[in-house]
Amino acid sequence: MSTRPESLATVTDIDCTGQTALVTGSTSGIGRVAAYALGRLGAEVIVHGRDREAGEAVVEGIREEGGEAAFVAADFTEAAAIRTLAETVRTETDGLDLLLNNAGGLFREGRLVEGIERTFYVNHLAPYLLTAELLDHLREDARVVTMASDAHRGAELDLDRVRTVDGYSGMGAYAHSKLANVLFASELARRLDAAGRPAVSNSLHPGFVPGSQFGRFLPGPLSGLFQMLGVVPGTSSVADGAAELLHVAVSPDTADVSGRYFSGQSPTTPAAAARDRAAAERLWHRSAELLGMDVPLSDAVSGSAATDAS
Template sequence: MAKRLWSTWDIPDQTGRTVVVTGANSGLGFLTSLHLAKNGARVIMTSRDLAKGRAAHARVLAARPKGSAVLHPLDLSDLDQVKAFAEHLHASGLSVDVLVNNAGVMMPPRALTAQGHELQFGVNHLAHFALTCLLLPLLRRDSRVVTISSDLHKRGSIHFDDLTGSRKYGRVAFYAQSKFANVLFALELDRRLRAAGLPIKSMLAHPGYAATNLQLSGPSGLLKLFMRIGNRFMAQPAEMGVLPQLYAATAHDVAGGQFYGPDGKKEKKGYPTQVQPSVAARDEQLAQRLWQLSEELTGVHAALPDTADSP
């Protein structure tokens, strides 16, 4: 269990560790990159928007971190770019200690990725599924994969019969689906890593209700107005929202399969603590079905044994 008042002051020394953070140009991804670099990590920041990514990278360097940071363009809505980025890391000879699957889109009008997947499911889940599977060979012993979900995963389900939302699309419902998929994936990854005897931790984190650009970049109309009001009057600062994922990425007393979020009422605000995924998100058969589907949709297969075949 996380300490109640754990903060960025408690981040252990990260010298010698290499961290990959997706969506590092703003919000929680930027703060994750900043604090890990400050504490000695070599951070590989990715950003879809190169101009915003360069600005964020400059801000990290301006903080005179004990570690370092490099920037790579990466648009998670294009699986070809995900595969090219993974190939680049393999070619560089780097080993990775922490992968933070942070990037996401939230409640936009219906849109499709380059490969024709619904945008939220494609970016929030499929891209991170593919990236994680592709980078598994680069992960060192005792490394970590931290996948960022949301408390809204509790409202999610997988629309197997309408994954692209062509028949019925709801912005909130499909966002919840993608966050639900994050939890199913991360827990199934933990089970597979354990079955394979690999010393890699797969964990989850969510920020509660944190004021970031995420709430404003996707929604439009009245929904965007509601998000803007909520960010101003109800949300906690992003500096608090980032703590659960920093805790999962760095704290010594974490374990694979654990989920971290705020300790306040309804997990909306507060300091990091262990929280529980929904009962539905712990459904192993559903997770295996999603895993198989994700392999088919991405063309990426993890070199891990199937838990269904494990003793």
């Protein structure tokens, strides 16, 4: 059986010719494998990362397989760089069919970025800002997919903690940011629906993927242990994780699904904290405030019809 993610996601027959896909964090791990797959399916792929040499290598690889791709660099700890990335996409393309918010990290040490805890900034505020900047560039049937994690289970939304690194816990900050990802994706779906826009938004858990390079952020011996787990039954491969992403991004089965959380290529109920609509709305407004920007899709109100994330 092929280990290519498009085969694992049973989307090998999907023709993405004429579609444009932006895959953030696609110079390594799940993002890179998904970018290659989208290129093979016919999409024009915008590869994103911080390392230009790594990005150009991915672009070259996609082209060698017959696909089309271009690289755009952006550091997700800088709002200006994120806005420049969005401007480049708007300028260089006619529209965006797939926005895959894949980039993220888990950091050993606490640090503030523009006055905000780095994990929350990179994992949540960066994709929030990028998505907001590209809303008017999304094609009518576009899909926005946000990489979350089952690590969100057990976390509670606390928007005061993001201004400090006192008592910082790498895993705690990561879990909090992943909860924000699920809430963001469902609130985006709700607001797109309220605005009468047919684009869809979902989030997903990619599985426990040692090969995704997630483990490089873990302290000391845990990093090596995480990589060793790649040979243990029950863990997922990078291709498995990319297949989860592709299923939500291009499968016909998910074309009209919005506001859901996926795991195992199926809609799954996230934690109760991730289904709190009031919390999702608070996060939406607070994120705009933290970034010093207007609230995206502000005409969508809490009482409007929406897709439930449960």
